[in-house]
Amino acid sequence: MKRQRLLCLLLLPLLALLPSRETAPALAPTPTGYLALTFDDSPNGAATERLLDGLAARGAHATFFVIGEQIEGQEALLRRMADEGHQIGNHTFTHRRLDNSGAVGRHELERTEELLAATLGGAGYWVRPPWGFASAETLREAATPLVHWSLDTEDWKTRDADKVARLIIDHAQDGDVVLLHDCYESSVDAALAAIDALSARGFAFVTVEELFERMGVAPETGCFYCRPDRLREVR
Numbered sequence: 514m515k516r517q518r519l520l521c522l523l524l525l526p527l528l529a530l531l532p533s534r535e536t537a538p539a540l541a542p543t544p545t546g547y548l549a550l551t552f553d554d555s556p557n558g559a560a561t562e563r564l565l566d567g568l569a570a571r572g573a574h575a576t577f578f579v580i581g582e583q584i585e586g587q588e589a590l591l592r593r594m595a596d597e598g599h600q601i602g603n604h605t606f607t608h609r610r611l612d613n614s615g616a617v618g619r620h621e622l623e624r625t626e627e628l629l630a631a632t633l634g635g636a637g638y639w640v641r642p643p644w645g646f647a648s649a650e651t652l653r654e655a656a657t658p659l660v661h662w663s664l665d666t667e668d669w670k671t672r673d674a675d676k677v678a679r680l681i682i683d684h685a686q687d688g689d690v691v692l693l694h695d696c697y698e699s700s701v702d703a704a705l706a707a708i709d710a711l712s713a714r715g716f717a718f719v720t721v722e723e724l725f726e727r728m729g730v731a732p733e734t735g736c737f738y739c740r741p742d743r744l745r746e747v748r
Contacts, residue, residue: 545715546687549724550575550704551662552695553604553641556587556594561695565593567705573718574598575704577695578641578660581606581625588632595633600720602639602660603629612648612747619654639721639732647737647747658732660721662692663740668700677703682710688728690721690740 555561555577568575577594579601584591594601605611605621614621622640629638641660642651652659664685668677677700681691685707693700708718725732730741737745 542715544717547717547719547724547727548685548687548711549690549721550693550708550718551578551641551660551690551721552576552693552700552704553578553643554583554608555579555604555695556583556590557696558587558590560698560701561590561594563698564695564701564704565590565597565599567701567708568599568718569597571705571708571712571718573708573712574600574720574723575718576600576602576660576721578602578604579625579629580604580608581621581628584625584628584632591629591632598720600639600722601629601633602641602721603657604641605643608643610644610646611642611651612646613650615650618651645745649747652735652737652747655735657734659735659737660690661737661739661745663689663743664691666691666693666700666703668693668697668703672697672699674699674702674706678706678710681707685711685716687716688724688740688742690724690738 552575556579577599603622603625606624607621609618609621611618626638630636637657639657639660640655645661647659666677666680671677685691693704695701719727725741728741737747739745
């Protein structure tokens, strides 16, 4: 017995020199690409809530372009968007076209900007013109970047979750800005299905502002972007 104890004592220093079997935690893989899902005509009650639940469960971020007249009564939903890391933008007060709208268009943007500031604080909410219509005058007067899109799902037309999801999955490329609407349940289903499929391929889902940062592009006031590396021309 004494001999066994002595042997153990002699082995202890040697055991301490052996490499540990504990392994370092695995590093998260670097994304193979970044996409910005954008949702127009927001917020929309239960549909938007379900979308936010799905995004949170997947660790994905998105951008919501808000119609000012829909904010009243949905302030808590708007605050949830911001609190969960999503970008919020200005989509006018009544979904009015901004091309050749003059003072009326400016007022539409100002009213929504004021409501967003009152609800969330801050200023300079990026603008998406309704239907993507803007004029050279709109750009000259803009106080923020304007956001178009590089992949139009036409979800408002088909309202088919499978078709919309397949379009995103088959055609989205690194750096794309994808157009959707969170007022349709089919679009919510399509967005979440596309996130699942493309995340498995290594894509990460970020806000439009984050997409600019990832691509190393400094956004400029009054520029109309289809995606960070592509401008939309207007006359």
